[in-house]
Amino acid sequence: MNLALLHDEDLVAADRALIRGRRLQHLQSVLKSAIGDRVPVGRINGPMGTGEIVRLDDDEAELQLTLDQPAPPPLPLTLVLAMPRPKMFRRIIQTCAALGVKDIWLINSYKVEKSFWQTPWLSEPHLRENLTLGLEQARDTAMPQVHVRKLFKPFVEDELPGLLEGKQGLVAHPGTATPCPTHLPGPALLCVGPEGGFTPYEVGKLEEAGCQGVHLGPRILRVETAVPVLISRLFDLCT
Amino acid sequence: MNLALLHDEDLVAADRALIRGRRLQHLQSVLKSAIGDRVPVGRINGPMGTGEIVRLDDDEAELQLTLDQPAPPPLPLTLVLAMPRPKMFRRIIQTCAALGVKDIWLINSYKVEKSFWQTPWLSEPHLRENLTLGLEQARDTAMPQVHVRKLFKPFVEDELPGLLEGKQGLVAHPGTATPCPTHLPGPALLCVGPEGGFTPYEVGKLEEAGCQGVHLGPRILRVETAVPVLISRLFDLCT
Structure with missing residues (x-):
């Protein structure tokens, strides 16, 4: 703290x-x-x-x-995250809050096990507690918003296009041809898949909605490592 | 895996x-x-x-x-890390291995509790197991070297200057004036402190040995988050 x-x-x-x-x-x-x-x-x-x-x-x-x-500046980032395994969930939420992410969407994906949605850490008081721990670690006061969407297709078809307005859309996907960009000039929306990644169908739907597939190099990183690596690449945290 | x-x-x-x-x-x-x-x-x-x-x-x-x-290219980085709390240690070792760090020095620091050095995770088989898990996650085969130095001053005075030869030396220290550089042109040695940071005396000794104090912005990150953020800033993981 x-x-x-x-x-x-x-x-x-x-x-x-x-x-x-x-x-x-x-x-x-x-x-x-x-x-x-x-x-x-x-x-x-x-x-x-x-x-x-x-x-x-x-x-x-x-x-x-x-x-x-004043509190440190928020990241101009909307993070769309396939619901992580409960064991990882708390830590990822704390990390996102510490890094200055203010808008988090937890979505379903083929490789998200149904049981992940049952975790007590998704309850409002637990979410707030872990977001608070992240803010207190980083010395920030702006409480992030967390949105839960348990159906992939309606989210991607009906909500994602609106969220993408005025933002550069990206989906982190190992094996695509385009390296993840650096130092974005404006706001972004970044999708990060579950362990094992989004399926080709899901990547296709995210691309259709306006997200570009980008890779982080030959190494496959766990979500808890990929998120800080991606954020540090997309934005200059030192300013 | x-x-x-x-x-x-x-x-x-x-x-x-x-x-x-x-x-x-x-x-x-x-x-x-x-x-x-x-x-x-x-x-x-x-x-x-x-x-x-x-x-x-x-x-x-x-x-x-x-x-x-071939295995993916190693990071041209020597990471000097104040011995982390045992609870964090395994995960940090796995993360370093996954990110491609091949040379890790675990050192003492004023805020490293004596008990941290007693952790069974420091034993050769456990170290090797956690490094293996990191390599298997990232799809790499080059086993990192881990060196343990339980005395700060002899390490910094007698060994660090030699390790720094041909490398850019950095010490991550919140509150210093210089932002952490990006896209280094060559090899680096990076020192990361314990929870609570290196003491001013320790930062002074590291600077004397040739490491420049650099910051990561107004947010104070946990070691497990700071390491991927720093590495992603110093090197282009996409190449």
């Missing part, structure tokens, strides 16, 4: 917050904070800054807030 | 191999392979190609090998 993300309900005044639970524990056991220390904080979907610890006991810490910095 | 990596002891003739255990199980339960099928194979530190299944029973599969392709 490199920043404590404050929810509306944590605020007791415009410039005062109470924190408890996981974030309090982090202050106490990892940061070994004391009264008078300043810790990085931010308001969900708002500014960031510091919180000075003005009261600290076993149950809660009271922070005096100075929120005078 | 996108390729079955064959060890010398798997070969019963120059063009015949027997596979058992994990790799056999993958053929049977994931690929549902049958006699006559061709599966991707490669010899450790040698060529890659296909193996035609000529015999298949509960205990082993016999493959007729055609090894006519």
